[in-house]
Structures are given as structure tokens and as C-alpha cells.
Amino acid sequence: MKTKKVGIITIGDELLIGQVTDTNSTRIGQILGKEGIRVLRKWCVGDRAEEILYALHEAEKMADLILITGGLGPTKDDITVKTLSEYFGAGLVFHEGAFANLSRMLEARHVPVRDMHRQQCVLPSNARLLDNKLGTAPGLLFEEKGKIWVSMPGVPYEMEYILEHGVMPLLRDKGFNQGFSQMTILTAGLGESEIAHRIEPLIEGMPEEISLAYLPSLGSVRLRLSGQSSDPQALANKIRHFGDIIIQELKHHVCGTGDGNVSQMLGQVLRDGKLKICTAESCTGGSISRMIAEIQGASDYFEGAVIGYSVDSKKEILGLNSHILESAGIVSEQTVREMALGACRLFHADLAIATTGYAGPTGGTEESPTGTIWIAAGNEKHMITRRISGGMDRIRNIERASALGLLLAWDWIRQYGKL
Amino acid sequence: MKTKKVGIITIGDELLIGQVTDTNSTRIGQILGKEGIRVLRKWCVGDRAEEILYALHEAEKMADLILITGGLGPTKDDITVKTLSEYFGAGLVFHEGAFANLSRMLEARHVPVRDMHRQQCVLPSNARLLDNKLGTAPGLLFEEKGKIWVSMPGVPYEMEYILEHGVMPLLRDKGFNQGFSQMTILTAGLGESEIAHRIEPLIEGMPEEISLAYLPSLGSVRLRLSGQSSDPQALANKIRHFGDIIIQELKHHVCGTGDGNVSQMLGQVLRDGKLKICTAESCTGGSISRMIAEIQGASDYFEGAVIGYSVDSKKEILGLNSHILESAGIVSEQTVREMALGACRLFHADLAIATTGYAGPTGGTEESPTGTIWIAAGNEKHMITRRISGGMDRIRNIERASALGLLLAWDWIRQYGKL
Numbered sequence: 153m154k155t156k157k158v159g160i161i162t163i164g165d166e167l168l169i170g171q172v173t174d175t176n177s178t179r180i181g182q183i184l185g186k187e188g189i190r191v192l193r194k195w196c197v198g199d200r201a202e203e204i205l206y207a208l209h210e211a212e213k214m215a216d217l218i219l220i221t222g223g224l225g226p227t228k229d230d231i232t233v234k235t236l237s238e239y240f241g242a243g244l245v246f247h248e249g250a251f252a253n254l255s256r257m258l259e260a261r262h263v264p265v266r267d268m269h270r271q272q273c274v275l276p277s278n279a280r281l282l283d284n285k286l287g288t289a290p291g292l293l294f295e296e297k298g299k300i301w302v303s304m305p306g307v308p309y310e311m312e313y314i315l316e317h318g319v320m321p322l323l324r325d326k327g328f329n330q331g332f333s334q335m336t337i338l339t340a341g342l343g344e345s346e347i348a349h350r351i352e353p354l355i356e357g358m359p360e361e362i363s364l365a366y367l368p369s370l371g372s373v374r375l376r377l378s379g380q381s382s383d384p385q386a387l388a389n390k391i392r393h394f395g396d397i398i399i400q401e402l403k404h405h406v407c408g409t410g411d412g413n414v415s416q417m418l419g420q421v422l423r424d425g426k427l428k429i430c431t432a433e434s435c436t437g438g439s440i441s442r443m444i445a446e447i448q449g450a451s452d453y454f455e456g457a458v459i460g461y462s463v464d465s466k467k468e469i470l471g472l473n474s475h476i477l478e479s480a481g482i483v484s485e486q487t488v489r490e491m492a493l494g495a496c497r498l499f500h501a502d503l504a505i506a507t508t509g510y511a512g513p514t515g516g517t518e519e520s521p522t523g524t525i526w527i528a529a530g531n532e533k534h535m536i537t538r539r540i541s542g543g544m545d546r547i548r549n550i551e552r553a554s555a556l557g558l559l560l561a562w563d564w565i566r567q568y569g570k571l
Numbered sequence: 572m573k574t575k576k577v578g579i580i581t582i583g584d585e586l587l588i589g590q591v592t593d594t595n596s597t598r599i600g601q602i603l604g605k606e607g608i609r610v611l612r613k614w615c616v617g618d619r620a621e622e623i624l625y626a627l628h629e630a631e632k633m634a635d636l637i638l639i640t641g642g643l644g645p646t647k648d649d650i651t652v653k654t655l656s657e658y659f660g661a662g663l664v665f666h667e668g669a670f671a672n673l674s675r676m677l678e679a680r681h682v683p684v685r686d687m688h689r690q691q692c693v694l695p696s697n698a699r700l701l702d703n704k705l706g707t708a709p710g711l712l713f714e715e716k717g718k719i720w721v722s723m724p725g726v727p728y729e730m731e732y733i734l735e736h737g738v739m740p741l742l743r744d745k746g747f748n749q750g751f752s753q754m755t756i757l758t759a760g761l762g763e764s765e766i767a768h769r770i771e772p773l774i775e776g777m778p779e780e781i782s783l784a785y786l787p788s789l790g791s792v793r794l795r796l797s798g799q800s801s802d803p804q805a806l807a808n809k810i811r812h813f814g815d816i817i818i819q820e821l822k823h824h825v826c827g828t829g830d831g832n833v834s835q836m837l838g839q840v841l842r843d844g845k846l847k848i849c850t851a852e853s854c855t856g857g858s859i860s861r862m863i864a865e866i867q868g869a870s871d872y873f874e875g876a877v878i879g880y881s882v883d884s885k886k887e888i889l890g891l892n893s894h895i896l897e898s899a900g901i902v903s904e905q906t907v908r909e910m911a912l913g914a915c916r917l918f919h920a921d922l923a924i925a926t927t928g929y930a931g932p933t934g935g936t937e938e939s940p941t942g943t944i945w946i947a948a949g950n951e952k953h954m955i956t957r958r959i960s961g962g963m964d965r966i967r968n969i970e971r972a973s974a975l976g977l978l979l980a981w982d983w984i985r986q987y988g989k990l
Contacts, residue, residue, distance in 0.1 A: 168611065170600025173592060177589070194616075195613070268764055438859075441857030445854075445856020446969065456884040462874045498887075
């Protein structure tokens, strides 16, 4: 079976000088990957015609589909459109429909329509426009020489909108996702090598067409069984068979199957168990709360959070005992327990997640150096605590403690949620 | 002036499928950019020899310096090393010194020395090793044909260590850091096209060697003036001149200059004004709190947050009046004001940021449909409020409201912070 090849071109000086991290190509890889479409190469070039042309020529050599992001928008640093028209030898024409859309959108936002907006609708004559409900620049689709090019704005949610609504349906139509089947299993509490050690003997007979990938992230590992076949139904059955073997072996380390992240899985078990959760965060600064709240319908089980950044706020709002704070220390198991209990009382919740630590890059004591974070999940009956020792990287420490906080709550529910 | 050209090659299937976002090339761009060294192109390829060779050949065509990350380490299918040795036609030899270093490091970590560690020291004969104090894989430096190649591990802090300590001194020696100058201006509250409309007539006389880029994100636009010249002092003066014209025109829409994001700028004005801030969040779920807490040293001005997700928690913890909640509605200007005031009282803070809204994709009323979010910043003396109307995209609504919340606080401090 001939697999279609995909290349990504990201355009922007800001990507080269490191002012912006390219998350667009990450999202593209994820969205395409969910349907079995693999990205083969990426090029990143600056906002200059010769650079964009270089990438276009290189991508055309190998890819069936070329996804381009960046360099579409109202101001003059946007030369992508001109370069595409040059590349295809197509003239630039005023697209009436695009201008009507744009004017409507600007009107709704009470932004005056200006010359540069008209200019933004002067686009290559061979471009088909892809609707962008979230911004002013439409996506541009080109089909030439049996290949597809799509140029999208660099603003992440606009890019994603066009990709999901304009591009993916077309790719399905064209059979880019042919015969693909996959199953993903989210696990928690085991490392990649431990999982491999346990499951690989059991799946020795797995056909070659199925590949197993380990996708580790902070505190959890997602396993993906996937393949592509001319008999997708038979493939799906085989994947299911080996997936079930893995689930049986890893038992309670399996958080769930599907694309959901840990917050979603946690939301599901909270809803199933009719449990209410809250958080009391110090060093994670609201990160756990945000991860819970991001999930649609979180208000069914999420009561709220107290972020006690100063010592006083910890004491007053969470009702922490000054003696405990002083004797055990702000960053200690006892304090993190007390924080969780305080939050349970305050929010009348069934369980709380709490964190206290030195996120870095400075702070800490001899006993609890920078990067030491205590995490708790539970209530007055049962409490699980854990201490992690991170490095000096503040963002990484916050992310790791947040992920582990959610996993601790998930584990608590598994153990005590039905009591 | 002949500018040295830099290319980056990032290697890893995980980067193509979107499992990992490439932050390494961002950091490289930043670190090089601080000394005026510009990255011209980036290639990202998978863990296969033919793919790596493609990138090596392409990079050699244009670059004086090629920085490679990924594909060095103990467990990875280590094909980068083999491919480099093939590329340079150099044999693989056992590097005694590298093994001595590695053994010392493993010993200190109480990790037994295994065969795979010995194997890790079999490296191209023409490689000079660059010290990696933070991991087991050294950087590899190659100087051939008047060009430089550096291969570094993909682990971000290891890469950064080698870059800062091994690569940058060499680049300074070789004169890579010549003649670059830039200035960035962070603005808030104006769209890209509005800014362009206002400033472009004023900078018509700007020399061609200076380029202006617009870098929009939620609620703010960063402007970057940059160029490279054989007379860097004259260039810097010209950039400064036009930067000042822009700042004067955009006045209070300018949050600051430099690379800081809105949270950092806000942190700076809070610290300068000796002001303490807190948040009371509903639909943003702790996102604003997290953005404030992520900044190093936030404990100097951040008191904490209450995330009142349920109605009861809003009432009880923030002390909201039931009558107001019922008459004005949970998503209303009056409620968001009361939330901010409640948080100020609770945390004894000088100002609070508050949010309440329907983040979506469901929820809402006729008056306040899905996506309606009220934001407030202030205290009992002065309060700024704003209503935003988003769409159904929950994450986007949360992000937008959070960004605007920070900007509102910034605006409040500008107006009232000195009272």
C-alpha cells in the first residue's frame, strides 16, 4: 500500500530567532497522526521570498501534501501570498467572496475596513479559499500536478480551525487515511522500560503490520498500537486483540483508552463516582486547577481551588495551623496534607489535590532543596502523598508536579473512591 | 558584510508526530540571537539514516554552521552517530576520554556501567568532544571544509549546556557575532492592522536594512525592528530612532520593550509599584494565576487566587452577596466586580483580577451566550471591567480571557497604580 507523504513548511523570522516556539507543526503532527497520516519532513524558513521558494521546491520533491503555516495576515511582512502566486505562475486576483467574509467579520468586531484588508483579499488566482471562522485570513488550497498545498495563517487556533474543518475532510476524501487503525492506552505509574519488560513477551506474536509506540509524558505513558492495511477491519480486530492483552497485564495502571488526557480520564472517574474535587496549590500556582477546568463539563465535579501563594494566605484561607507550618515547614508532607484537608473543608469536596514546594530556580532549604515539591491527594479518611525532587527548571517543575497531582487523585479514586 | 549562515537540524520521529514540541531550536535561536547570530533555516527529520543524510546535505549547501540536536543517547536507536561518521567518511573509534568521563558520571549516580555505555563512546574519529556536565552523551564538533557541525543530545538542558559552554565561545572566536541589532516593543489593546495603519506612515523613511515584523498573540502584538550592518552602532541608533517614533505614537498601548511576555511585564510594574495582586477566577479556572506564578520571583507580588468554580464556593469564600448573584446573574459585570473585591479583601491585596463567564462549548443564557466572559481588574477605589464575546472553543476562550485579564491589570496599574 502506497502511503501518502506529508511535508510541513513553517514560515517566520520569529521561529528562527526563537521569539516564538513552533507549536503549529506539533499540532499538525498530532491531528494528522490521529488518522494515521504521518509527517515526513519539516522545513522552517524566514519571511523572504527566496527562502519560501527554497522550502516549496524541496517539499514538492518528496511530498503529496504540503502544509504551510505562517506569513498570512494583514501587514506587510506577509509575503507568503506573493511567493505562492509566483511559485504557481498564477496571477494575483481580488477575491470578492473573501472580501465579503472579511468585511462581515470586521464589522462584527467594530473594526473599520481599510485598504490593507482589501489588499488581504488579493490572492493567487488558482487558490481555493478555506473558511477561517476565527480570523481574517482564509486558508489557501492549491491542487496542482497531483499534489496538494495548503497555506494557513500562523495563529495557532486559526491554523487548527482550518486544518480540522477545511483540510482533514479533503484528506479523508482523497484516501490519505486509508486502512489506518489504531488503539491507544493511557497508563500511569509505570516507566517506559517497566511496561516494555512486562508486555513485550506477551505480544511476541503480534503481526508486523502493527507497530507499538511508547509515548511517555510526565508520570504517564501512552501506548499506541497502529497499522495500515488493505483490510482495515481485520487489522482493527487484531489491534483490539493485542490491546486487550496489554490492558489485562497492566491492570490498574491503565487509566483508559482513547485520546483523552489525564484530566479527561480523571473527570470521567469523578463523574462516574459522583465525587467532587478541589485543589489547594502553592508552587503549581493554579496549574492543576486549570487542567481540571479545561475539560468540558468540569463544573459537574470541580468545586474550585485556593492558590495560597503567600504564607498568610495559606494560613488564613485554608485554616492551616501556624504551629504545623512552623514545625514541619512550608514545604513538608504535613503541610501538604493540611492544605488538602483545608481545601476539602472549604469546598465541601470529597477529595482535594494539594501542592507545596520550591519551583525554582531559586529558593529551598538544606532539607528541601530547589525543586522539592510535596503533593497530596485525598481527604480526612485517606490521603496519598508523594515527594518529588526536580531540578532548577521552574516551568518543568510546575508541569511535572501538576501532572503527578492529577495522577495521584486518579490513583486515590481507584483505591478509595468507592468507599 | 558577509554574514555567517546558520542552519539547525532537529532529529526525531517524536517531533514529526507531534509527541514533542521542538523547543530546542527555539532556545538555540534565542541564545544565538542574543549575540546577533541569525538562524537562516531549520530542517526536521525522522530517525532514519536517509532522512538525516538529506538534512546534512541540504544544510551544508547553505550554512557555515550546522547545529544538530536529537538522536544521541543510551537507549535511542543511535543512528545519528553512525550517519555522521558515514557523512564525513570517518571511521568509528572508541573514545577513551569520553568513556572515562561517562564512567565517572555513572558512578556518581550509582548507575552500573553497561555495554550500551561503552557503545555510546564509539564515535566518529574526526569528532572533537564537547563537555556535557548534565548528561551522558557529549556534544560532537566537526570542522571540515571551512564549516562547523555540532551534534548535541535532544534533552533540552543538556543541549543548552553544550551550546553555552562548548559552542558559543567558539563562535565568538570565529566572529559569528558581528553587526546585528534589534529592538522589540510589546503592545496591548490594538490589532495588527490598526497598529500598521498608525505607524507605517511615520516610518516611511526607515532604511531598507531595518525590517519591521508584527508578531501577534492573544490581545497583544509584539513589534520587532531588526537588521544587520557593517556599522552596528549606526544601525542600532537608527533602530532606536524608529523604535522611539513607534513608542511615541502608540503611547499607553506599549507595555514595554525587550523579550518579556505580558506576565513578566506585569510582574515588573507590580514590583516597581510595590503592589500585591491576587485573582478570583471562575471560567478561566486558575489560568491567570498560573501565568502570574510561572514568572520567577512571583512571590514578591502574588498573594494567591481563589478559583470559585461552583456557585457556593463563589458565595462562601469570596463573600459574594446572594442577592447580587441572583439579580445580576453569575456571568455579569456586577458579579465580576464583587469577585475582584472579595479577592482583594481575602488576600489583603492592592488589586485583583477576576473572571466569570461561559467558557463553552455549552452553557450560556440569551443575554450572555456561550463564550461571554466578564473580566475585571482593580480594587474598591477603581475597577476596570470588560466583556468579551468568544465562540464555542473552550480552550481559546480561557486563553483569551486570561491574556486580557493580565492586560487589564497592566492597564489598571498604568492608570491608578501610583495613586
